Amino acid sequence: MLEISVKCIGCTKCVAVCPFGALSMSGKKAVVNMSACTLCGACVQICPVEAISIKRETASKDFSSYKGVWVFVELEDSEDLSAEGDIRKVSFELLSEGRKLADSLKEDLCAVVFAAKNKNYERILGEYGADKVYFCENEEFTVYNTDIYCAAFSALINKHKPSAVLFPATVKGRDLAPRIASALYVGLTADCTALSIRDGLLVQSRPAFGGNIMADILSPNSRPQMATVRPNVMKISQPKSGKIAILIREDIKIDKNMRRVKVLKRRMEKASSSLKIENANMIVSGGRGMKSKERFRLVEELASVLGAAVGASRAAVDMGFKEKSHQVGQSGVTVSPRLYMAFGISGAVQHLVGMKNSDIIVAVNKDPNAMIFTAAKYAFIGDAHQILPKLTEILKKGLKKD
Amino acid sequence: MPSLDAISRNLMLDSLKAYAKKKITYDYIREKDAANECPLEVLKEMYDTDKLGVHLLMIPAEYGGVSGGTYDIYRICEQLARIDLGIATSVFATFLGTDPLNVGGTEEQKEKWLKKIAKEKLMVAYAATEPDAGSDLVNLKTRAEHVIKNGKLAGYSITGAKQWISNGGIADLYTVLAMAPGGPSWFLVEKNYEGFSPNHHEDKHGIRLSNTSGLSLDNVFVPVENLIGAQEGKGLLQAQAVFGYTRLMVAAFGLGAGWEALENAIRYSQQRIQAGGPLSDKQGYTHKFLVSHAANLEAARSYIEYVANRLDSGEHGLQTEGAIAKYWATESGNKAAEDAIQALGGYGYTRDFPVEKIKRDIKITCIYEGTSEVMEMTIYRGRWQEHLKTRGEFYSAMAKEMESLHALNPNVGADACALSLKALGTVLEECRINKLTRHQYVTFKLGSLIAASEIAWSFCKTAAADKYSETVKFDKKTYETMARVNAKNTALRTAMEGSALVLSAVDDPAGFAEKINLKEIEKKQKGLLADMDFIASSLKSSFKAR
Amino acid sequence: MKIIVCIKQVPDTTEVKINPETGTLIRTGVPSILNPYDHFALESALNLKKKHPGFTVDVISMGPPQAKAVVQFALALGADEGILLSDAAFAGSDTWATSYALSMAIKKIGKADMIFCGMQAIDGDTAQVGPGIAQQLGLPQVTFCEHIEVEGKTIIAERHIDGGSETVELRAPALFTMIMPKDHPYAYPSFTQIYSASKKKFSIWNAQDIGAESHYLGLKGSPTQVSKIYPPKKETETQFFNVSAAEAAEKIVEIMKKEGFIK
Known part of the structure; x- marks a missing residue:
């Protein structure tokens, strides 16, 4: 329940910030329409006199037996359905972040691997900070299956009772984690961009409302606390060579009939002629401000002169200027190139979270208040349509001379 | 017709917007505007009942339409105008052309024609205006003579010229006003009737996407069942x-x-x-x-x-x-x-x-549907009657309403509006006493002042309401501030221009200045600057740079 | 087959504005729309209905009473029946509690062969509700779907995976979450369709109607809690240039040289 106490001074600030229009003024006091309220807490934050509160019934449970920070280790997919791929880079990012969390909780960091064969995982994962590796060995794990993974992972959690579990916010992670959370009735926060520990609880920060605001999420009344984490957001720590994790083999029975969804065929994209934005050094990106697919070419031309990858905002992708694989941001790819150039991108946080870790950001936008400028080191107030051709021309000339 | 439910109405608006976003870009409009060309292909799609069917709004559901009410049609018209006023005019012409049928048609006529318009995406034109008869339809020159066959009235032979008819060159069906022996009457004329022909498309200052043509009618035979309402002489009333x-x-x-x-x-x-x-x-x-x-x-x-x-x-x-x-x-x-x-x-x-x-x-x-000056005259005539009939109570009652509103909500400028309405009443009364309305200029000016005060009255009430309509894009504070600014401006204008009007013809009438109460109205101007600052910042946050 | 599509009304996040002084959301005047992922899920279901006579498509949404708008939109596009879950008891539901409520409603409707959801909603971007419903109902799921074909009880789906795509096979009943294809021309209903939608069957169900246990609903039933909402913080000092296009181009080249990206 949202409660508004007599302390309300009728300043109407809460009415203005409510994202759901649930608050209104009745006389000189704010009142809430509970059928519209989603208890998001925006009004609680803004109220200058702390008149608004959210009343929760807290069932205090004892979670002292839940210990350990777990990381789901994801393996690469390949077209050969019988092959087991290498560990995906994001797993190391999660281990590096998980290490910090485990240290501040004074608990173990554990990696969870599902595979047909152990490929020295205790060494590789140990170097990236894992204290233990729960290794579940079964041929049925080679081709990922939601039901099989969910059953195995849930059983493991019930057995060992971790306090937190981190999943990569990849297709697999986002397929699996909600299923487990639903089965175990525990909290799961999607697409976190920062994690920390406060009063023994995992504080999970994520963008919301298309990235227009940030929210801190807690799961205080259930264990484990689960989160999916965006790839390319967490920095990988320097591996400690020689550190070996304790390998714990888990014998998990898998009924073949559990596989209700069968993969008939898998196709992996070949490294295409256009540069992939995930690993690019330089990215030239365009947004809604490029106006049309034709004019988006200006962005592509600059990128080709520079040998840079082409990025695009969600708006630009939605409007069909560029393929989805070039989309930078919350619902696209998170990137951290050395140079990121943004043309005609307004900079919704949904985009910013996907590129703000770039070393140097140059932004061009007509609107001096564009959010993109908050992330940029160099901000140009101007028309991308005029600047881009001039820039490309100068660079072409310069490069010819060399 | 009562209006549709809000959800249906807004879904229709969404569909219209989505269509326009895809098909009617500014580049497209610009090209057609330069070429002075009506975008027929777009209009056909807008009338296509499988795609949009905007014209269905005017047609009751029992004839295959969607029974739009006035509120629905206002919303669609506003959106059409935001897209392009030429296209809007073309759609409106069908609405308008369908109107005499809706208002005066017999059941058989509605059954036949409304269904046909709904189903066959007919474009309709409303042909009233003539070279010598604009807003003043009384000078109608187009004639409809009886055609008698076998001793029975078989139809009419229409001869005359129409001018500035929207959709004139592209419509499938025309509702034509002509002078029948029994008086002005509406007739349904199909484009292929013998003797009927549209003239060239006008080269206009604006709304160049709207086809506008004159029409020539040379002994056009129209069957008797095409006389709308099956009765002569109802034309002006129906209009x-x-x-x-x-x-x-x-x-x-x-x-x-x-x-x-x-x-x-x-x-x-x-x-x-x-x-x-x-x-x-x-x-x-x-x-x-x-x-x-x-x-x-x-x-x-x-x-x-x-x-x-x-x-x-x-x-x-x-x-x-x-x-x-x-x-x-x-x-x-x-x-x-x-x-x-x-x-x-x-x-x-x-x-x-x-x-x-x-x-x-x-x-x-x-200009069209009656020039602003015709409006001033119409407004004056309507309200002057009210003023006389109520012995000046008309505006003092509205002023009292505003005073009580101000007591309930002091933020909407109802106090200033009350002063404006009182001043207006005073000016009207002075005009009556001194017989100033024999001057046409005075009557038109009064029409203008009446409009301003009544608009302010309405805005104050709307802004003070508990719940706003679906169209209000602004928060309560901004909306109230807008109403306040409007009321303050109107009060000052009524007092100044109203006084000037009376004093231009009468020597300082007794007690006039007190009744106009300019002093009090001037006091109400306080805070106007801050109000404008506030509105400016709200506008900025409501319509961000794209 | 009986298809149920779960849809959500969301604020158009591309229109959401931030008050630069307070860093809070400005919601006034921001239009509510059907979540675009759900729009595609709905179109996918309706396409199957067109292809296979006898298929039915019902839509279900959870939200405040005004969310009826998206249900009516779905009916206008061709869905057969609409249900809105609306109750103060649902307020504050996180993805777990939402999945629970929706799955209870789907059970009440009964006999669903396929359940379609958008991959995620643009206001939350969690992508959790679809899999959550599948788990509650014990159904197999195919997430990130692009295309679905049905032959008898067998379903073939194309789905997106990281760096590629998969073709999968399964049997009904099952749940699918749909991605948003690029450059997709979304369908909009005609005025006639909209008019007839207002006459189609529409029901509002509350918590009691779906037989939900109240302790699993709303804030009480939600394992996650929002502890704080705040504007994203600024991390870099920004240097502004407001110069002509030619000067800007030269300045950018200068910066690229200074930072060592070009010689």
């Missing part, structure tokens, strides 16, 4: 019965096109940096080009909705109200568009930005 309603549609055009221009200016002002900051932060810019236009247009909206709701609840006529809505909305829209060009400076003067076209287009709204 006037819908003026309250059709003028509201043109008011919606002024509102839509005016807001479109204003929105362009607001967004532009945030991009254009002058002397170290965006124009949107400069009072000399915002308070001149943006703030009062926004308040005027929202005031217009409140009045349009007030009239639409009354019509939808079954009231008829409302000619004076329709005139007030049209007069205020189209004049406000026209001024907003004019200033939008100035607000965009050199860019505004080019065709790279849409404001230049909007300015050319919107002027027609002050």
